[in-house]
Each structure stands twice: as structure tokens, then as C-alpha cells.
Amino acid sequence: MATQGMASPAGSTAPAGAITITNNPSGNPTPGDGKAQRPAESRPADVPSDTPSGAQRELAQENEFQRFVYNATGQKLPLFGQPYFAGADRSFAPVESVPVPTDYVLGPGDELYIRAWGSIDVDYRATIDRNGQINIPRIGTMGVAGIKAGDVEAHLRTQVSRVFRNFSLNVTLGQLRSIQVFVVGQARRPGNYTISSLSTLVSAVFASGGPAQNGSMRKIQLRRDRKVIAELDLYDFIIHGNKDRDVRLLPGDVIVYTAAGPRVAVLGAVDTPAIYELQPQGEALERVLGYGGGTRASTNPRSAQLESIDASQPRAPRTVATLDLAQAGRTLLKDGDIVTLFGVAPQFANAITLRGNVAAPLRYPYSPGMRISQLIPDRDALITPDYYVRKNKLVQFTNGSDVSTQQLTRDVKNIVDEPNWEYAAIERIDPKTLAMQLIPFNLGKAVIDRDPAHDLALQPGDVVTVFARQDIRNPVSKQTRLVRVEGEIAAPGIYQIQPGETLPQLVQRAGGMTPEAYVFGTEFAREETRRxxxxxxxxxxxxxxxxxxxxxxxxxxxxxxxxxxxxxxxxxxxxxxxxxxxxxxxxxxxxxxxxxxxxxxxxxxxxxxxxxxxxxxxxxxxxxxxxxxxxxxxxxxxxxxxxxxxxxxxxxxxxxxxxxxxxxxxxxxxxxxxxxxxxxxxxxxxxxxxxxxxxxxxxxxxxxxxxxxxxxxxxxxxxxxxxxxxxxxxxxxxxxxx
Known part of the structure; x- marks a missing residue:
């Protein structure tokens, strides 16, 4: 640290008395010259590296309770929280990217980069030896082990000031020491790990792959000197991001994955169907549902199913009960329970469905006494939206005078989907027998004439179907039939023929033949004959x-x-x-x-x-x-x-x-x-x-x-x-x- 009143060297931006700690892109502290020093590779010494596909295969393994749930429900449920560890890396990269905290305690193996100028010129890297000391040329040996990173600059300034005056001093942490910890118990990848001294319990858990299929996610212990220093509940960390129980690791620490506690399965109408681990004393259903994000509006709040194991029943220990989710806060779950949540019924309480050849096929609200004429109030409700699309296309990018007879015939037939006025139907479920009923009615008499015999009363849940003329073959008298007449005719063109109309009648309706007509050579062609x-x-x-x-x-x-x-x-x-x-x-x-x-x-x-x-x-x-x-x-x-x-x-x-x-x-x-x-x-x-x-x-x-x-x-x-x-x-x- 610079003495008060002394100027910093040219180009220096650090104020006097400041502690400067910098990190390289990988997260390791570096000296002021910007040269990064890579820490020792943090990898378990006795576990070979594996690929992400190998981690996926490990997750695919099932424990006994998962097989029990599959046999009971037919569904394969994952362990809640296990997917977080599917691609976990052992390199402790997340630890390396964090800044060095000011309360970090220096120890043997840590590197200091010391710069001093003024009455003394020092540019030196010093590594703390096993005795906790560093040796600075022209200054001497001094102990720094056990000193916090935030206090090391002041400590060295005090030691140097005993020999020199009028100087400025800056201390930066370089490469940090490595420590060795042990992962044991129901871990996915147990072994001994050489890691950065900045590593914490949470980073070690992720680097070691988390608990195995039979390991606990609610009770991970950190042991030091034969004492339990901390217990980590991964649910609290995964769900709430709480790291209050996270502590920094020291050499020789042991991370113990205990066996899994009681487990329950939650499936059905939930966002996160999975197998959840309970606290030893058990937990309420409401809390367990909260682990997976809670219920949704599509979940039936009045009906759920609980399958339990009753050890007091020797022959058939399994029982089934119905739950009301309103009482979920008072329903205590125990080991082996299977909770199935149901979705709300897709049934509408007050809906009438209108479909087919209509303007807006939708569900419409039902009102008491509602009839067909109220559901279809006018003829416009039977014009499909395609009609207006086809109609608008008649003048798009087309010369108005360029219209052929073939195009006219096609437009007349296809521009509008004519409704079948003689037949429509109501689909209704008989509430007593649950049998489907098909109730036909005359659409024209219901909508246009309001005939009570056809303007039927509707019921909630009815489906009203309106057909187009081409959907069901109609009598000839009801069909739109077009015939083309050309040549030596007084008024050649396309004519809509009447029911039963013959060739001579059509020729006469078209104005008859001209004096130049050659009747013997008349050509008569029929589409069905052509096919x-x-x-x-x-x-x-x-x-x-x-x-x-x-x-x-x-x-x-x-x-x-x-x-x-x-x-x-x-x-x-x-x-x-x-x-x-x-x-x-x-x-x-x-x-x-x-x-x-x-x-x-x-x-x-x-x-x-x-x-x-x-x-x-x-x-x-x-x-x-x-x-x-x-x-x-x-x-x-x-x-x-x-x-x-x-x-x-x-x-x-x-x-x-x-x-x-x-x-x-x-x-x-x-x-x-x-x-x-x-x-x-x-x-x-x-x-x-x-x-x-x-x-x-x-x-x-x-x-x-x-x-x-x-x-x-x-x-x-x-x-x-x-x-x-x-x-x-x-x-x-x-x-x-x-």
C-alpha cells in the first residue's frame, strides 16, 4: 500500500490504500500483468471421465421405488432434481469463475503477485510455502498464512515499512492452491477430488454428479475433523436458490451422500410428475406439490387419489382413498404413497356447438329455452368465410374483360358453399342412457319459417351440424346444374337447367337456332359419358x-x-x-x-x-x-x-x-x-x-x-x-x- 502523500506510479489507476484483486476469464485470480495462471486440473483421481451420453445412461437406471410405481401406475417417473445433474461436469468450472472473496484465508500453495515502487522497486511472484511464509528479495521472510485476502496488502505494507520508507505497494492474488476432498456414500461418482481452494459444498455436489439413484437429495453432509460441519438440502437450493448452508471446502473435507429418505410419487394433472423425497418426519401434500410448481387451473381441485401402503394389513397392504385438494395442507404423506391428480373435465356446462357449413363454427353459450333460430338467427350465419375469399379473388390480378365460359362455370359452382336447407342434425347424449341421439330437422323451416316442428329446443352439450349441398347428394330438383350452349344459337351461353328440362326445351329457352344452324351436325357431349x-x-x-x-x-x-x-x-x-x-x-x-x-x-x-x-x-x-x-x-x-x-x-x-x-x-x-x-x-x-x-x-x-x-x-x-x-x-x- 502506498504511504499517505506518495503518488502512484505513472499509468496506475488504483487509489492508494486499495486492495486490487483481478481474475482471468476462467475465473482464476491473476497478477497485475494480466498473465493467467491455470490451476491444477480438478478431477477425481480414481474415476475415469465419461461423456454426457454416459451420464444420461446413469439417469436411466431405476431404483426399487421407481419400479414399484411403474408396476402400480404404468408410468416411469424420474426422481425430482436428478435432471439437474445429467450433464454435470467434474472440472469445477463454476467455482473457477467466481471472484476471490475478501474473507478468503491464505494458505500454503497460494500465490501472491507483489509490486512496489518508490524507494524500493519490487515486481515479484511469491508462493506461500508449507510454513505459511513468503520470501521477498531485499525485504526478507514474513508469514502470511491464516491472513484474509482483504488484509494481506496492509499486512505486507506494515512488514515492509520496517525496512523502507516512501514507497507504494500493491498485492494481487495469483494462482490459488489446490485442495483434496473426498466424496463417499450414495454418490453417483464417489472418489477423491483435487479441487480449487475456492470450491464450496454446492459446487462439489454438482461436480461429483449429485446423489445416485438411492442417494438422498435432502441430507448431504460435510464432515470435517469427525464433525458434521453442514447439511445441505438440495430441494431448498434447487427450488428457492437458497445457499445459506453452502460452505467453503478445506483440505481433507469429506462429503457424505446419505441414503434416500421416504419417497412418494406424484403424477397426473401436474406440471412436474416425479418421485419426491420427504423429510424423515413426513410432509404435507401441499408442500410436496409446491416442490413441483404447485397445481394449475386445469387440475381438478375436488378430486385426487391417494394410494398408500398399510403395513397393518397382512394380506392386502395397499389401500386407496379419495382426496380433496382443499385439504392438501392437512394431508400428511408417508413413505410409499402414490398421489394421482385429475384434470378438470373437458365438458362445458353451458355450451352449444355449431359446426359445418356456417360462418362461425364455434361453441356458443346456452340460455334456457334456446332454439335453433336463436343459435342461427339469420341467413348470413350460413355463409362460410371462404365465400368472401373466393369473391375477392375474382378481381385480383385479372383483366375484367378476360372471363372464359369455363371460368364462369367454375365460379358459379364454387363461389359459395350452399347450405342444405332440407337437412341438418342435432347430436345429443341422452343423460339417462348416455346413448347418442341424432335428431334431424329442416334447416330452412327452422331458420326462415320458424316452424315450431323444426325450430327445436336445444339442451346444453348439443352439437348442431349444418351440411352443404355437396356433402349429401340431393334430389335433382335441388341441385345447381349448368349446361353450356354454343354455336348457332340465338343466345349462346351457360344456363342453369330446370328439373326435368330436355334438350329441345333448353334450345328454345336460349332463343332457338339461327338460320345458319346445321341441326344434323349438332354435337352433344356429356361429362359422365366422357369419363x-x-x-x-x-x-x-x-x-x-x-x-x-x-x-x-x-x-x-x-x-x-x-x-x-x-x-x-x-x-x-x-x-x-x-x-x-x-x-x-x-x-x-x-x-x-x-x-x-x-x-x-x-x-x-x-x-x-x-x-x-x-x-x-x-x-x-x-x-x-x-x-x-x-x-x-x-x-x-x-x-x-x-x-x-x-x-x-x-x-x-x-x-x-x-x-x-x-x-x-x-x-x-x-x-x-x-x-x-x-x-x-x-x-x-x-x-x-x-x-x-x-x-x-x-x-x-x-x-x-x-x-x-x-x-x-x-x-x-x-x-x-x-x-x-x-x-x-x-x-x-x-x-x-x-
């Missing part, structure tokens, strides 16, 4: 794919080419052709067209009285001026239609190839029907048939000496699309007849 046709088409393509693969393999096996390389190239070309043909066929999609079988001179009055369905499409084309010839003809183009001209006349104009197979030729009429030459019994002479505008004449090629598969694929390449249309038309005719 059935697509299924049949996909199945036919699969069969054809298997057939072509089989015949291709047979053809390749029958090749008689002498040149192996040429034969191989031919097989590869055939394989590529098969693959390309199947890919083309898979790209075909059905249209759902149904042939109306109209007369060639059909008028709107000739339209069949076909009942309409949702999704139907009617397209009336303008009268075309051409017929088409495809296949084995010289002119695969449109040919001008002339009245009275027959098939042979068009063949003369188109020019028939030499390899044409006239026996398999056919006509695809504009109305979707097909006339085939092989069925002369039905159609007489096909070549004498008069063609109508829009008809298509198909002349396939005849077979040659090539294999069947080669001829088939080559011919199919030219007219597979026509065969496809023929297949769809035939399926449509069969559907219409059924």
Missing part, C-alpha cells in the same frame, strides 16, 4: 400395347434375313414404330360426344327429348360446304359437297388407290354415327349412300403379304384417329340406347 369413354379408351390402349409387343416379338423371331445386322436394324425400327404409335394413342382424349342419330334433313323439332344433366355441352355448327376423304385415296382433302352426290361419286373425285380395301371402308357422319361396308344387311350398298355436309369417308388400305402386325401398324398410322372416333361414336350410341 366412361376415357376409361374404355385407356383399357383398349393397354390391350393394344400388350398385343403389339407380343406380335412384334413374334415378327422379330420369324425374320429370315440372312444379314444379321440388317435384321437387327429392322427389329429396332419396328420397336421404335411401336413405341411412337402407343405414345400417339396415349395422347388421345375422349370428348364425351353422344350421337343423336338425327335425320339428314333434321330441324330443331327433330332433337331428341333427352333429359339434361349437369356439365352437358351442346354445340350447333354452321352448315359446312365440304365432305372429307381420308385413307387409301389420291386426294386426302376436303371435297365440295353437292346435293344428291353419293359415296361412289366422291370416290371418283378423290381417286381410289390400287391397294384400297373397299370391303372395310366406312363413313363417319356429321351427327357422330358410323356406316360400315361390312354391315350391308343394315345399310345395303354403302357406295350408294348419299353423303351429307361434314361427313368423312374413310378408305383403309388392304392387307398385303407382310405380317399382320406390320400391315396393321402401317394402316393405323394413317387412320388411327378415325378409328378412335368410330370407337367413341359406337360407345356413345350404346350409352344413349341404355
Amino acid at each position: 366412361q369413354q376415357q376409361i374404355a379408351l385407356d383399357d383398349a390402349i393397354k390391350r393394344l400395347e400388350a398385343q403389339l409387343a407380343s406380335e412384334g416379338a413374334t415378327a422379330a423371331a420369324n425374320l429370315s434375313a440372312t444379314d444379321a445386322q440388317a435384321a437387327n436394324q429392322l427389329r429396332q425400327a419396328q420397336a421404335e414404330a411401336r413405341k411412337a404409335q402407343i405414345t400417339r394413342l396415349k395422347g388421345l382424349k375422349s370428348t364425351g360426344r353422344i350421337a343423336l342419330e338425327l335425320p339428314s334433313s333434321a330441324t330443331p323439332s327433330d332433337l331428341p327429348d333427352l333429359p339434361l344433366e349437369d356439365g352437358d355441352r351442346v354445340s350447333v355448327p354452321a352448315r359446312p360446304a365440304f365432305v372429307f376423304a381420308v385413307g387409301a385415296v389420291a386426294n386426302n382433302n376436303a371435297i365440295l359437297w353437292r346435293s344428291g352426290r353419293k359415296m361412289r361419286d366422291y370416290l371418283d373425285v378423290a381417286g381410289v388407290d390400287a391397294d384400297a380395301d373397299m370391303g372395310n371402308s366406312f363413313i363417319v357422319r356429321a351427327d357422330g354415327t358410323v356406316l360400315h361396308a361390312s354391315r350391308r344387311g343394315w345399310f345395303n350398298d354403302l357406295e350408294g349412300t348419299e353423303l351429307m355436309p361434314g361427313d368423312t369417308l374413310v378408305v383403309p388400305e388392304k392387307g398385303n403379304r407382310e405380317t399382320f402386325w406390320t400391315a396393321f401398324t402401317r394402316g393405323l398410322k394413317d387412320w388411327s384417329q378415325i378409328l378412335y372416333q368410330f370407337g367413341l361414336a359406337a360407345a356413345a350410341i350404346q350409352t344413349l340406347r341404355n
Whole structure:
């Protein structure tokens, strides 16, 4: 310490007479030059280090009471407080990071860093020897053992002042001594530990891993000179952070983990289900619940269960009792008790549940005499929130003039979830039999008409379900059905059809046909027919794919080419052709067209009285001026239609190839029907048939000496699309007849 009136050295910020004690980042006191000195490694001498996973495995071990609780309840409960020690480190790092207190007593092995300036210049590290002394050059030997850290600077100043005058002195604690303590009893990691002299009982408990599964957390003893110096209750420390019983360790101290005292189990509706250790004299239930954070609002305050062991009963020592948590302060628990807390019932005392196709599916408060019309007071309560979301999206990022008929149809059907006005239901539990009752009612009569027969009285706990029209299939008269009419119609568009409305009636309601309408070529498509046709088409393509693969393999096996390389190239070309043909066929999609079988001179009055369905499409084309010839003809183009001209006349104009197979030729009429030459019994002479505008004449090629598969694929390449249309038309005719 500097003598009064003497100035400190340049750069010094410590006032005269101050004790300066500094720590390095690891917590060890260092001399003023800032050079940290690491203490001796604090590790038990006889215990190998283990990993955190090893600590977890130790926690997984169970004691006898834990197994007893598991057999009784089916639940594995941890020991309260044990998780705090799952990752405990033996290095005593928490102790090293604390500052050196002023009441720390110096002893052999402690290091002092002494600086003096003025009449004497000293910069010296001194370690206290076994005699409790240090030797300072030019000053001499002096005893410091037993002096507190806060008094050592004044003590050394007094000793130096006997030799020198007019000086300043600063003393800093350097590396502290190590001490050896012993951990015994029911410890998780017993052994002898070399630790820092700043270590306390609490830090030693954590460094040694805490008590073992059978060790006590309520009574950890510190013995010194055959006397119990302190007893630590870890519950008091863990729950309240109380360190009043924590003391600093000295060399030779013994930490004793006693055996665990009486234990109880608490489980159920609590935040911390665990096994708790009691004080030897027992504790009240209220106090034990407080260890785990107490009860919550979700805990039933009126009902709990206590399972006890009654040693006075020789045959069945276990008993069960019901507890009232209001008396928890007077319920004394004893060893072996199991307390189960129950949660409050999820039942609502005064709630009606409304769900389904409604604006706000919620629980609503019940009032005496409440009816359906009070739960659903108006029609707005049946508009789902999705309606407004869909409605707002109609104008988001969209040009207002860019609206297709498909989009209009989709919007009309999907913009609002229409409620089912004819049917809704109440789910109710019969309080006598606890059987579920389903009570149907007419939603429209209850909400709109307030009909007492359907505006039913509600009871607490009822669940009212409102269905949408798409949830349950309704009669046709109650469905929203849309049909698209386009082409040569006075007012083409999308129409909502009425119950039982037919095709002629809809055409008349749309303003009838224009003078340019070609009634014979009217296209009528149905969504259900399209789905059935697509299924049949996909199945036919699969069969054809298997057939072509089989015949291709047979053809390749029958090749008689002498040149192996040429034969191989031919097989590869055939394989590529098969693959390309199947890919083309898979790209075909059905249209759902149904042939109306109209007369060639059909008028709107000739339209069949076909009942309409949702999704139907009617397209009336303008009268075309051409017929088409495809296949084995010289002119695969449109040919001008002339009245009275027959098939042979068009063949003369188109020019028939030499390899044409006239026996398999056919006509695809504009109305979707097909006339085939092989069925002369039905159609007489096909070549004498008069063609109508829009008809298509198909002349396939005849077979040659090539294999069947080669001829088939080559011919199919030219007219597979026509065969496809023929297949769809035939399926449509069969559907219409059924």
C-alpha cells in the first residue's frame, strides 16, 4: 500500500490504500500483468471421465421405488432434481469463475503477485510455502498464512515499512492452491477430488454428479475433523436458490451422500410428475406439490387419489382413498404413497356447438329455452368465410374483360358453399342412457319459417351440424346444374337447367337456332359419358400395347434375313414404330360426344327429348360446304359437297388407290354415327349412300403379304384417329340406347 502523500506510479489507476484483486476469464485470480495462471486440473483421481451420453445412461437406471410405481401406475417417473445433474461436469468450472472473496484465508500453495515502487522497486511472484511464509528479495521472510485476502496488502505494507520508507505497494492474488476432498456414500461418482481452494459444498455436489439413484437429495453432509460441519438440502437450493448452508471446502473435507429418505410419487394433472423425497418426519401434500410448481387451473381441485401402503394389513397392504385438494395442507404423506391428480373435465356446462357449413363454427353459450333460430338467427350465419375469399379473388390480378365460359362455370359452382336447407342434425347424449341421439330437422323451416316442428329446443352439450349441398347428394330438383350452349344459337351461353328440362326445351329457352344452324351436325357431349369413354379408351390402349409387343416379338423371331445386322436394324425400327404409335394413342382424349342419330334433313323439332344433366355441352355448327376423304385415296382433302352426290361419286373425285380395301371402308357422319361396308344387311350398298355436309369417308388400305402386325401398324398410322372416333361414336350410341 502506498504511504499517505506518495503518488502512484505513472499509468496506475488504483487509489492508494486499495486492495486490487483481478481474475482471468476462467475465473482464476491473476497478477497485475494480466498473465493467467491455470490451476491444477480438478478431477477425481480414481474415476475415469465419461461423456454426457454416459451420464444420461446413469439417469436411466431405476431404483426399487421407481419400479414399484411403474408396476402400480404404468408410468416411469424420474426422481425430482436428478435432471439437474445429467450433464454435470467434474472440472469445477463454476467455482473457477467466481471472484476471490475478501474473507478468503491464505494458505500454503497460494500465490501472491507483489509490486512496489518508490524507494524500493519490487515486481515479484511469491508462493506461500508449507510454513505459511513468503520470501521477498531485499525485504526478507514474513508469514502470511491464516491472513484474509482483504488484509494481506496492509499486512505486507506494515512488514515492509520496517525496512523502507516512501514507497507504494500493491498485492494481487495469483494462482490459488489446490485442495483434496473426498466424496463417499450414495454418490453417483464417489472418489477423491483435487479441487480449487475456492470450491464450496454446492459446487462439489454438482461436480461429483449429485446423489445416485438411492442417494438422498435432502441430507448431504460435510464432515470435517469427525464433525458434521453442514447439511445441505438440495430441494431448498434447487427450488428457492437458497445457499445459506453452502460452505467453503478445506483440505481433507469429506462429503457424505446419505441414503434416500421416504419417497412418494406424484403424477397426473401436474406440471412436474416425479418421485419426491420427504423429510424423515413426513410432509404435507401441499408442500410436496409446491416442490413441483404447485397445481394449475386445469387440475381438478375436488378430486385426487391417494394410494398408500398399510403395513397393518397382512394380506392386502395397499389401500386407496379419495382426496380433496382443499385439504392438501392437512394431508400428511408417508413413505410409499402414490398421489394421482385429475384434470378438470373437458365438458362445458353451458355450451352449444355449431359446426359445418356456417360462418362461425364455434361453441356458443346456452340460455334456457334456446332454439335453433336463436343459435342461427339469420341467413348470413350460413355463409362460410371462404365465400368472401373466393369473391375477392375474382378481381385480383385479372383483366375484367378476360372471363372464359369455363371460368364462369367454375365460379358459379364454387363461389359459395350452399347450405342444405332440407337437412341438418342435432347430436345429443341422452343423460339417462348416455346413448347418442341424432335428431334431424329442416334447416330452412327452422331458420326462415320458424316452424315450431323444426325450430327445436336445444339442451346444453348439443352439437348442431349444418351440411352443404355437396356433402349429401340431393334430389335433382335441388341441385345447381349448368349446361353450356354454343354455336348457332340465338343466345349462346351457360344456363342453369330446370328439373326435368330436355334438350329441345333448353334450345328454345336460349332463343332457338339461327338460320345458319346445321341441326344434323349438332354435337352433344356429356361429362359422365366422357369419363366412361376415357376409361374404355385407356383399357383398349393397354390391350393394344400388350398385343403389339407380343406380335412384334413374334415378327422379330420369324425374320429370315440372312444379314444379321440388317435384321437387327429392322427389329429396332419396328420397336421404335411401336413405341411412337402407343405414345400417339396415349395422347388421345375422349370428348364425351353422344350421337343423336338425327335425320339428314333434321330441324330443331327433330332433337331428341333427352333429359339434361349437369356439365352437358351442346354445340350447333354452321352448315359446312365440304365432305372429307381420308385413307387409301389420291386426294386426302376436303371435297365440295353437292346435293344428291353419293359415296361412289366422291370416290371418283378423290381417286381410289390400287391397294384400297373397299370391303372395310366406312363413313363417319356429321351427327357422330358410323356406316360400315361390312354391315350391308343394315345399310345395303354403302357406295350408294348419299353423303351429307361434314361427313368423312374413310378408305383403309388392304392387307398385303407382310405380317399382320406390320400391315396393321402401317394402316393405323394413317387412320388411327378415325378409328378412335368410330370407337367413341359406337360407345356413345350404346350409352344413349341404355
